[in-house]
Amino acid sequence: MDSSITIGTDAAQNAVRIDVQELLATRLLVQGNSGSGKSHLLRRILEESAGLVQQVVIDPEGDFVTLADRYNHVVINAGDYSEREIAAMGARIREHRASVIVALDTLDIEAQMSCAAAFLNALFDAPREHWFPALVVVDEAQMFAPSASGDVSDTVRRASLSAMTNLMCRGRKRGLAGAIATQRLAKLAKNVAAEASNFLMGRTFLDIDMARAADLLGMERRQAEAIRDLDRGHFLGLGPAISRRPVSIRIGATHTATRAGTHSLLPLPDAEPHDMRTMLFAELETMPPPPPPPPKPVPAHDLMRQFAAHDDDLALAETEPDPALSPEEVEAAQAAATAAAEDIEAGIVAALHDMLADPDGAFHPEAFLYQDFSVRCRMARLARVPLDLAQFRRRFALAKGGIFDPADARWADLLDAASRLPDDMLAPFVQIGRAAMEGLPCPDDDALGRAYGTRSPGRIRRLVDYMEKHGAVVVRSDFGGRRSIGIPALGLSTEAE
Numbered sequence: 001m002d003s004s005i006t007i008g009t010d011a012a013q014n015a016v017r018i019d020v021q022e023l024l025a026t027r028l029l030v031q032g033n034s035g036s037g038k039s040h041l042l043r044r045i046l047e048e049s050a051g052l053v054q055q056v057v058i059d060p061e062g063d064f065v066t067l068a069d070r071y072n073h074v075v076i077n078a079g080d081y082s083e084r085e086i087a088a089m090g091a092r093i094r095e096h097r098a099s100v101i102v103a104l105d106t107l108d109i110e111a112q113m114s115c116a117a118a119f120l121n122a123l124f125d126a127p128r129e130h131w132f133p134a135l136v137v138v139d140e141a142q143m144f145a146p147s148a149s150g151d152v153s154d155t156v157r158r159a160s161l162s163a164m165t166n167l168m169c170r171g172r173k174r175g176l177a178g179a180i181a182t183q184r185l186a187k188l189a190k191n192v193a194a195e196a197s198n199f200l201m202g203r204t205f206l207d208i209d210m211a212r213a214a215d216l217l218g219m220e221r222r223q224a225e226a227i228r229d230l231d232r233g234h235f236l237g238l239g240p241a242i243s244r245r246p247v248s249i250r251i252g253a254t255h256t257a258t259r260a261g262t263h264s265l266l267p268l269p270d271a272e273p274h275d276m277r278t279m280l281f282a283e284l285e286t287m288p289p290p291p292p293p294p295p296k297p298v299p300a301h302d303l304m305r306q307f308a309a310h311d312d313d314l315a316l317a318e319t320e321p322d323p324a325l326s327p328e329e330v331e332a333a334q335a336a337a338t339a340a341a342e343d344i345e346a347g348i349v350a351a352l353h354d355m356l357a358d359p360d361g362a363f364h365p366e367a368f369l370y371q372d373f374s375v376r377c378r379m380a381r382l383a384r385v386p387l388d389l390a391q392f393r394r395r396f397a398l399a400k401g402g403i404f405d406p407a408d409a410r411w412a413d414l415l416d417a418a419s420r421l422p423d424d425m426l427a428p429f430v431q432i433g434r435a436a437m438e439g440l441p442c443p444d445d446d447a448l449g450r451a452y453g454t455r456s457p458g459r460i461r462r463l464v465d466y467m468e469k470h471g472a473v474v475v476r477s478d479f480g481g482r483r484s485i486g487i488p489a490l491g492l493s494t495e496a497e
Contacts, residue, residue: 005048007041008235008251016249018045018198020052022241023177029121029170031191032202032212032236037233038181039063040372041200042137043254045179047071055099056123058116060143063258070256073099078115079106080297086115088389090122094130094376095385109143110152113160116144120163123176127371129378131175136167141180142187161189168195185212198239200249201231217246240480310344344386345389351376352399362400362450369396393423400451401430410437417489421472427451428463429472432485434495442485 003021011014032038043064050071055359057064057073057382067073075422076089086102095102097185104112116138123136134399138144145164149157167180169191179195182188186208201213214220217238227236238246269276334396351373355361361382370392389393396407403411414433418426428451431443443451445460452463464485474486476493 003052003130005045005052006161006252007044007048010250016237016242016247020049020135022134022147023173023179023198024053024419025172025177026197027177027195028179028198028239028241029196030179030202031044031204031209033183033204034237035229035232036202036204037235037251038183038202039139039258040233040254040393041181041235041251041451042139042181043067043256044251045260046135046137047254047256048272049101049135054097054132056134056136057101058092058104058119058136058138058144059101060104060140062103062111063139064101064137064492066256068264071099073101076100076102077106077297078102078104078112078119083114083118087118087122091126092117094123094126094134097134105134110156111157112114113144113152117156117159117163124163124166124171124174128175129375131173133175135177135179138164138167138178139178140182141192142182142184143267144191145180145189147189147231149459161192164189164192185209185216189420198237198241200235200237200242201227202235203227203232205456213474213496215220219246223470225462236327262266262439273493279401288401300386347380347382348386348395349404350380352404355396356399362453363455364492366393394426397423397427398430400427402434403430413490414487417472417487421467421470424452424486425463425467427453429467432473433490433492435494436485436490436492440495442483442494444497 004017004019006015006017007083008016024219030038030041032041046057046064046067047070050067051057055073057067059065066074068075075084080085080091087406089100092098102116104115107115114120120136123134144160146161147158148164164178164180167176168180171178178196180188180192182193183379184202184206185193186206199213199216201217204213205228210225213227213392214223217236218228230236234249235244235249237243237249266418281349354376355369355372364372366389370389373387373396378383398404398406398415403415407416411430411434414430414437417433418429421429428443428448431451432447435441435443448460448463449455449457450461454460464473464475471488474493476484476486476496480497484494484496
């Protein structure tokens with residue numbers, strides 16, 4: 001497969017290409033003052049390589065979200081999610097190889113740095129089996145890897161700088177190839193800029209930036225003036241993925257554009273001073289209605305489900321039968337789909353059984369358990385992990401309560417009663433309810449603690465008290481100290497224990 005893309009033409013109108021495979025190993029640094037065409041260059045690279053490599057864009061100004069209109073990128077509006085959800089998305093993105101744009105434009109600078117740090121760290125900390133190649137583009141990199149402290153707290157600055165350093169210095173072995181762009185080389189941390197081996201230098205005017213750009217391009221100081229004379233959209237390129245000698249490049253056209261567009265001079269409105277004053281100070285009730293509220297944010301679990309749709313090994317999708325197929329072929333396809341679904345369900349149940357066979361399995365953190373579940377599904381040769389985090393949390397809680405098939409009609413009333421309690425109480429409540437339905441003794445504190453994920457007897461007592469206060473259970477103790485627990489919604493009670 002040809003891994004090179006065309007980004008523009010040289011002075012002789014010959015195509016200038018970038019070897020994407022080489023770029024993944026050697027990284028890229030782009031520099032240019034505002035208006036030099038830096039964002040246009042990044043957009044050209046992203047468009048041309050969209051079909052070759054997974055792309056992750058850290059977009060502080062929301063310039064690149066329009067890529068999703070034409071390509072398969074998923075837009076993450078970071079202001080709609082918590083830091084924990086952003087980190088979870090970063091891990092899921094690596095697993096499913098989804099191309100995403102993290103739009104940070106609704107956040108202030110400190111929140112942008114915190115969000116970018118959490119996201120990049122999640123990409124970096126992904127398990128080894130998810131180290132797929134990905135091009136990570138960071139626009140305005142001097143914001144996330146500043147060379148000096150600014151108005152943000154030292155804690156946020158260090159976290160952001162550490163994440164950027166990991167991306168550029170240690171990301172290659174994890175499949176992460178940084179492509180960073182900055183307006184000012186002097187404002188970008190040197191240890192971040194120094195790790196790039198490919199350079200695209202656009203127009204800049206400050207002597208210190210021209211001198212650093214000339215040094216990186218291997219030019220003499222007296223030749224640095226040429227960088228000041230570059231036209232908009234023209235760059236000097238050098239590096240193993242571009243050219244072994246500095247080459248002047250005129251960047252080609254793109255298929256998409258930023259929603260903001262470019263600002264051009266417009267004629268001023270033609271109105272008399274009196275008319276203008278009337279319009280400016282008109283009564284408020286004559287003003288046009290306010291714009292409609294922004295759309296509601298997409299829930300994090302729905303966005304993660306979009307990431308899964310990008311997985312190369314998708315399980316069977318729900319599709320309409322091809323009208324060209326005969327009834328026998330449609331029936332055979334439906335039977336195959338049913339068999340595949342049964343195999344997936346059998347794999348889920350087997351993985352849950354194996355996890356619960358570990359005496360300490362119920363006490364591990366949720367993230368560890370989900371990772372363990374994902375690995376077991378891969379080992380069982382399932383095409384993809386069949387449950388997202390929220391679905392796994394519920395299935396694992398039900399399994400701890402002894403229910404491995406929630407679709408079984410026997411448990412419908414019990415699960416309906418359990419829906420009134422918080423999710424973390426699902427496992428012990430189901431365990432009690434199942435014992436009541438099967439006429440078994442009341443589970444002891446150790447059994448309830450294992451279902452609840454705790455070894456503290458005090459927490460179990462508080463758990464049972466909470467459920468009783470909310471009418472979910474009724475606790476009875478006889479004179480011998482034996483306890484039974486009833487479920488009012490079912491009209492049943494466990495045997496005394």
